[in-house]
Amino acid sequence: MRAVVAVLLCVAAVHAALWGVFREKQEAPNFKGILPSVSYAPFERGHIVADSIADSEKVRADLKKLSTLTRAVRLYSSTEGSELVPPIAAEFGLKVTVGAWIDKNADRNEREILSAIELAKHNGNVNGVVVGNETLYRGEQKIDDLIALIQRVKGSVNVPVTTGEIWNIWLEHPELASSVDFIAAHILPYWEGFSDKQAVDQALIIYQKLRDAFPGKRIVVAEFGWPSAGYNLQSATPGPFQQAVTLRNFVSRAEAIGMEYNIVEAIDQPWKYFEGGVGPYWGILNAAREPKFAWSGPVVDEAYWKLATLALLVGLLMSLPILRLPDATVMQSLILATAANGIGAWAATVFSYWTGHYFVLGSAFALTLGLILLVPLVLIAMARIEEIAAVAFGRKPLRLIIKGAAVAPATMGETVTFPKVSIHVPAYFEPPEMLKQTLDAVSRLDYPNFECVVIINNTPDPEFWQPIQDHCRALGERFKFINAEKVQGFKAGALRIAMDRTAVDAEIIGIIDADYVVQPDWLKDLVPVFADARVGLVQAPQDHRDGDRSLMHYIMNGEYAGFFDIGMVQRNEANAIIVHGTMCLIRRAAMDMAGGWAGDTICEDTDLGLAVIEHGWLTHYTNHRYGHGLLPDTYEAFKKQRHRWAYGGFQIVKKHWRRFLPGASRLTPDQRREFTLGWLNWLGAESLGVLVAILNLIWVPIVAFADIAIPDKILTLPIIASFVVSLLHFVTMYRLRVPVKWGQMLGAMIAAMSVQWTVSRAVANGLITEHLPFTRTSKGGLSRMSIEFQAFWEAVIGVLLLVGAAVLVVTNNFKQVLEIYVFAGVLVLQSLPFLSAVAIAILENSRLNEFSFWRNSAIRTAELIGLRPVALPEVVRNSQPVASEIHPEAS
Incomplete structure (x- = not known):
């Protein structure tokens, strides 16, 4: 410890x-003077002055604060509350550059012009009028019409009149420069994609271009600034340090050359979200009217150590x-x-x-x-x-039952006892030949005291049950045959009937599926564990004997193996294993205490196992394979089986969650934790993955066309990190615990991802329905391949995610916003589970699914590149051609 x-x-x-x-600390020129001018918008656009006293007090508080920072403010409108500013500014000795907002609305334009003229006439602190703000850039007025408005205002006031435009508009329209009293140029390197380190140099270069183009003309940089937050634009990255250093550098150099300038802007404007992610963050004061940085001394984050303490x-x-x-x-x-x-x-x-x-x-x-x-x-x-x-x-598993390890058998005096085991084999429309193999394997068990109860339920066709009845008679009196029709409660109902026919002296109940061929030493090795009277259940893993049927079955088998060699081994250490209904031994007393087989879930095995654990019984697990069954025949059957497991698992969550409350059962904290995280890791992770993918799809047009980026550090990067952790977890666990080759491991990963949509659908079904019918997993070769494509919806969602990623990349080609590229990458990652399902569905119906295709392809390739001599058939008289022997490498 x-x-x-x-x-x-x-x-x-x-x-x-x-x-x-990593604490950031940057140096920048000190500025201890007063700024010549800052942009100021007292109210949100469209504001109506309903309470002039309250609005005036708000403006007065703002200007009192700004009077310590600047000598003047620039307005962008003369209405909507801005008309309150000039007289109040005079109280604090502030000059005001009045603005008239000009757009396509003629009535509003008229109101703005009249108000601007009145403000300039009646307020001695007005030092200029700016008619329109980037009106030509927005394409909302023709240049001749704008010049006419400027001339009208010039004829009505005794202060300089101009318009505010981006610097290149002035160079492109010299006639505009001739019509104004001074050039009010907006130089905002951020919007041109320059980095914060290039911004000041670029601004001074442009300023000199304007001076060269218009010698003798008064030139004012009417807007220069840098945002403190938001998304990057090409090389331009916003941030508090970038804003502080850029503005301090600019002001220092502008003052040195006698430049007239205005900083945009005074106060952050949260309502400017329409300008994209950076719109609200151009202020030198935040929305609470607090300084965002100091104008002298090192540039540091004052809240840095608070964040460090929180972390x-x-x-x-x-x-x-x-x-x-x-x-x-x-x-x-x-x-x-x-x-x-x-x-x-x-x-x-x-x-x-x-x-x-x-x-x-x-x-x-x-x-x-x-x-x-x-x-x-x-x-x-x-x-x-x-x-x-x-x-x-960590430490090696301590509770895992190891094949060959000594387990003390039950004794009575000097005599070893063999508790009677009743093996139950439920079957529903199972292929008779497959079931016969299962019963033959049971008959070969190396254990002296057992019986076998075979119950065929709801299978009226004699072709399915008659051969089994005859076979049970041939195997002897240990084998009991039951043919039950109209059984309620799915598999659980059949197992309840089997319990009624179980020998009264049977102490242990064994459950195997109809397709499982057990090893002779199954009972001999595991029944002795019940010598400990506290043990209620012993579980052996599932495995399959037909993994070589096709490539699809090969990867399916690898996917199943991961659960039994990794998760079950770890859960066993906390006495919290999941019972999975076959290769399972249960103490009869524990089963009775737990209430027996319940028919209110379609995963009756896991339900019963959890109830046994809740009553305080010990459970044990071995990862040695004591039996081998059959894999689902088709990908459709594989998905239906996973849907049944997930839906049943969700039913169990709804049924048992109250027993996880303190004092509600004998579950230990570790058991509660294992089951809770297990459900979250399986049902939650898959459902969450689909939900987040769909929500991200909804966000694609907003991100692509509304200039709103997803914050990467807190939302998208954690998703990528989670994917990396999942990938690392899968690879590490398989390499350490699952004895498969790399190819099968990769295939298992694809198979595991391919059921994300299936599991999420099952959870959704569980939220809106109480019961779905039990569906048998098609095994044994009786099922037919469906003509429907088995990954239609996965294909739709997967393609939409890829299209969404492509749209983001294309629309971001100019802006090059890093957060958008990261978001596009997340969409690609989120498409992988859906595309995995598509890949397996396509594989199932192609030649690539056949091992013979890969073996023959390897041989042909080796022959083509000379690694293997070409084998030619020899013609022998009175015989068919004899091909050379092929010894393919074991797959």
């Missing part, structure tokens, strides 16, 4: 040191569960503590973003929803990291 505590403290110390190392506290809090791990190793603790502190750093980033940005209702809702969805994603990622650490660096 001391070593673990030391590791946690060391990781926390390193985490704190990293915050210290450390969250990291330590997330690390505390490590102390509960039994015999945690140093490396195991190190990995988990590092991950926990990583989450702490992310939490601090989220807090910083939330407190440092402005949100309208839609963006606040979207961000809140995104963060809510990320919480289970983070928990799932942590659970997977914990499993990696436990398997790779």
Whole structure:
């Protein structure tokens, strides 16, 4: 324990040191003077002055604050509350450049012109009038019409008159320059994609171009600024440090050359979301009227150490569960503590973003929803990291039953006892020859005291049950045959009938599916575990004997193996295994205490197993294969089986969740944790993946066409990190625990991803329905291939995600916003599970699914490149051609 505590403290110390190392501190020229002018918008566009006293007080408070920073303010409108500014500004000795907003609305334009003229006539502190703001750039007025408006105002006031336009508009229209008293040029390098380090140089270059083009003309840089937040535009990256350094550099150099300039803008305007992600963040004061940076001294983040403290506290809090791990190793603790502190750093980033940005209702809702969805994603990622650490660096499994390990048999005096086992084999329209193989294997069990109850339910066709009845008679009195019709409760109903026909002295019930061929030593090896009176259940893994039927079946078998060699082994350490209905031995007393087979879920096996655990019984697991069944015949059957498991799992969650409350059952905290994380990791992860993918699709047009980017550090990058963790988890766990080759492992990964849509549909069904009918998994070769494409909806969603990514990339080609590229990458990653389903559905009906195709292709390739001599047939008299022998490598 001391070593673990030391590791946690060391990781926390390193985490704190990293915050210290990466603390940003930049130098910039000091400015201790007063700015000549700043842009000021007192109210949101469309504001109506209904309470002039309240509005005047608001303006007065703003201007009082600004009077300590600037000598003048520039307005963009003369109505909507802006008309209150000039007389109040005079109270604080501030000059005002009045603006008249000009667009396509002739009536509004007239009101603006008249108001601007009146303000200039009646307020001695008005030092100029700007008629229109980027009106030509927006294409809302023709140049002749704009010049006419300028001339009209010039004839009505005694102050200089101009218009505000982007610098290149002035160069392109010299006639405009001739019509104004001075040139008011907007130079905003951010919107041209220049970096913050290039911005000031670029502004001075453009300023000189204007001076060269219009010698003797007064030139004012009417807008220069840099946003403190938002998305990048090509090389232009906004940020608090970038804003502070850029503005301080610009002001210092502008003052040195005697430039007239106006900084845009005075105060952040959260309502300017229509200008994209950067619109609200151009102010030198935030919306609370607080300075966003200091004009002298090093540029630093004043709240940095608060964020660091938050990150450390969250990291330590997330690390505390490590102390509960039994015999945690140093490396195991190190990995988990590092991950926990990583989450702490992310939490601090989220807090910083939330407190440092402005949100309208839609963006606040979207961000809140995104963060809510990320919480289970983070928990799932942590659970997977914990499993990696436990398997790779933790202690070896202690409770796993190892083949050949000594297990004390039950004794009575000097005599070894063999508790009677009743093996139940339920069957529903199963191929008779397949079921016969199962019963023959049971008859060969190396155990002296067992019976076998075969129950065929709801199968009226004699061709299915008559051969089995005859076969049971041939196998002897140990085999009991039941043909039950109109059985209620699916498989559970049949097993209840089997229990009624079970020998009264049977102490242990064994369950195997109709396709499982058991090994002779199954009972001999595992029944002795029940010598411990506390043991209620022993589970052996499923496996399959037909994985070589096709490439699809090969990868399916690899996918099944992962659950039984990884998850079940780890859960067994917490006495929290999942019962999966075949190769299972249950103490009869434990079954009776748990209420027997329940028919209210379609996963009656897992339901019963959880009930046994809830009553305090011990369970044990072995990963040795004591039986082999058959894989689903088709991909359609594979998906239907997974849908049944997921739907049944969701039914079990709804049925049992109250028993997970404190004191509601005998479940230990570790058992509650294992089941909760297990459900979250399976049902939650798949459903969450589909939900987030669909929500992201909805966001594509908003991101592509509304200049709103998804914040990468708090939303999209965690999704990518979660995908990387899942990939690392899959590869690491398979290499350490599952004895498969790389090719089968890759195929298993594709098969696992391919059922994401299927599982999510099952969860959705579980939310809106109480019961779905039990569907038998087609095995044994009786099922026919469906003519329908088995991944239609997966193909639709997968293609839409790829199209969405392409749209984002194409529309972002000019802006080159990094967050949009990251979002496009997320869409591609999210398409992989859907495209995996499409790939398997296509594979199933192609020649690529046949092993013979790959063997023959390998031979032909070897012959073509000379690695293998070409084998020519020899013609022998009175015989057919004899091909050379082929010894393909075992796959």
